[in-house]
Amino acid sequence: MNKDDTLICLSGPLEADDPKVLQVLRNTYLDPPPMNLPFRPIMHAMMNLGKKSHTWPWIDHFIKILFSGHRDGFFIEAGALDGVYLSNTLWLEQEMNWSGLLIEADAVNYEALMKRQRRVWSSPTCISSTRYPKKTIFVSHSVRPNSQIIISPWSYRSHGHELDDDIDQSNFDSDYRSYSEVQCFPLISYLAALNVTTVDLLSLDIQGSEIKVLSNYLSSSSSVNIRVIVMEYEYDNMDAYFMAKMKHHGFILLAKGKDYIFIHKRDRILQRPEVRDILRYTTKRVALEASKNSTPTSNSSQR
Numbered sequence: 644m645n646k647d648d649t650l651i652c653l654s655g656p657l658e659a660d661d662p663k664v665l666q667v668l669r670n671t672y673l674d675p676p677p678m679n680l681p682f683r684p685i686m687h688a689m690m691n692l693g694k695k696s697h698t699w700p701w702i703d704h705f706i707k708i709l710f711s712g713h714r715d716g717f718f719i720e721a722g723a724l725d726g727v728y729l730s731n732t733l734w735l736e737q738e739m740n741w742s743g744l745l746i747e748a749d750a751v752n753y754e755a756l757m758k759r760q761r762r763v764w765s766s767p768t769c770i771s772s773t774r775y776p777k778k779t780i781f782v783s784h785s786v787r788p789n790s791q792i793i794i795s796p797w798s799y800r801s802h803g804h805e806l807d808d809d810i811d812q813s814n815f816d817s818d819y820r821s822y823s824e825v826q827c828f829p830l831i832s833y834l835a836a837l838n839v840t841t842v843d844l845l846s847l848d849i850q851g852s853e854i855k856v857l858s859n860y861l862s863s864s865s866s867v868n869i870r871v872i873v874m875e876y877e878y879d880n881m882d883a884y885f886m887a888k889m890k891h892h893g894f895i896l897l898a899k900g901k902d903y904i905f906i907h908k909r910d911r912i913l914q915r916p917e918v919r920d921i922l923r924y925t926t927k928r929v930a931l932e933a934s935k936n937s938t939p940t941s942n943s944s945q946r
Contacts, residue, residue, distance in 0.1 A: 645787060648769070656775035659829035659863070664776055668828055668836045672768050680760045684736070698801055698901045699729045702873055705898055706731060706844070708921070709912055710739060717841060718743035719833065722768050722848035722854075722875075722945075724801050725755035731846040731873060736763060741843070744833060746770060748805075748825045749783045764837065769805060771827035772855040773861070779805050781825040788801050830856055831865045840867060847874045861892045871897075872905040898925055 658666050710716065716739065720732045725744035727733060727900065747753045748769035748841040756765060771777050784802040796928075804826075834842070847853045853874040870926060872894065881903065886896070898904040898921055912918050 651690060656777075659771075659774060659776070659832045660835045664828070665836045668766075668832055668854050672766050672826060672828070673679060674757070674767075676742070676762045676764060676766045677760045681760070683758060683760050690722055698875070699731070701736070701900050702731055702846075702902060702904075705904055705921075706873070707734065709906075710735060712846070713843070714739050714741075716741045716842040716843035717839060718846065719746070719830075720744070720844075720846040720848075721746040722745040722801075722846075722850070723729055723756060723765070724752050726733045726748075726759040726761050726765075728846075731848075732763075733761070735844065736761060744837065746833070748781045748827075748883060750823060751783065766833070767825075769825050769827040770833075770849065770852070770856045771829045772805065772807075772852045772858050772859070774829055776826070776832065778824055778829050779827050781823050782806060783823065784819070801848075802850060825929060827920065829863075831863050831867070832858045834865065834867045841901060842867060842869045843871065845872045847872070848873070854882060858885065858888060861888055865906075868907075870907055870910050874905070875902050895922070896929065897922055897927055900930065 716735065718732045718735055718741055720730070720743065723730065723732075724747060726745055728748075732741070732743060732745070742763055744764040744766065745756060746766045746768060747756055748767065750767065753765070753767040759885065769779065769781065772779075782805070833839075847856060849856065853876065857872070857874065889896075892909050894905040895908050896903060897918070899905045906912060906918075913922065
């Protein structure tokens with residue numbers, strides 16, 4: 644380690660938008676779109692098995708409502724898997740001519756993603772759950788050898804996540820796990836490295852780190868306009884403090900299932916009648932759920 648490297652280390656973690664960080668990200672961890680190469684879906688017999696049991700059909704339905712007719716947008720999809728299975732952005736790229744960035748930390752998944760030749764940027768990294776770049780241990784899930792599975796192997800591979808004691812892994816006991824070290828960057832590092840000013844869709848399926856990633860972004864000074872956010876949530880009840888923080892920064896809950904869809908309150912999409920209807924339905928549903936949760940049971944009222 645030379646003198647300059649030592650001084651960098653002594654100064655503490657580098658900021659997400661530090662020029663040194665952005666240079667390393669651009670030069671080492673960002674793969675540009677392939678030039679003049681056709682998309683290769685590489686489908687196989689079990690590719691679609693189990694697809695409808697995930698929340699993908701629900702998300703895909705809303706994405707097509709929100710962005711039908713909107714061409715030439717920009718997306719970021721973290722947890723991109725192989726770029727096809729359960730993809731929230733493939734339709735946007737192929738039918739709406741969007742560009743974007745696919746982020747996938749699992750090395751096997753990323754190799755398959757690159758073979759698909761999607762016409763977007765890609766990165767074999769993970770979005771950092773802290774405000775700074777870091778290296779982390781990534782847990783990959785796959786089918787055990789000689790398993791008699793009835794769904795696509797990619798369904799198992801979609802459960803990869805950062806090693807974290809807060810993530811419930813009890814549902815993955817039958818999977819085969821492997822571990823690797825992965826480089827992570829804060830969300831604003833990717834935005835700065837690509838000179839992005841607007842993200843029309845941010846899709847986060849990163850198995851438990853979504854709130855940390857978004858909270859770090861909201862706490863930053865980034866001026867990037869993020870319009871719509873789709874996020875998976877691994878737990879039963881959404882964190883109330885996080886919901887309040889999203890509201891404080893202008894994001895409202897548009898739709899809620901096992902996943903959550905947020906939209907900025909000033910976004911022009913909300914001017915469309917069909918989207919306003921979705922928002923009214925969700926607002927009533929959330930209010931009803933809150934009322935039920937706050938109503939004391941008959942036993943508690945007699946105490």
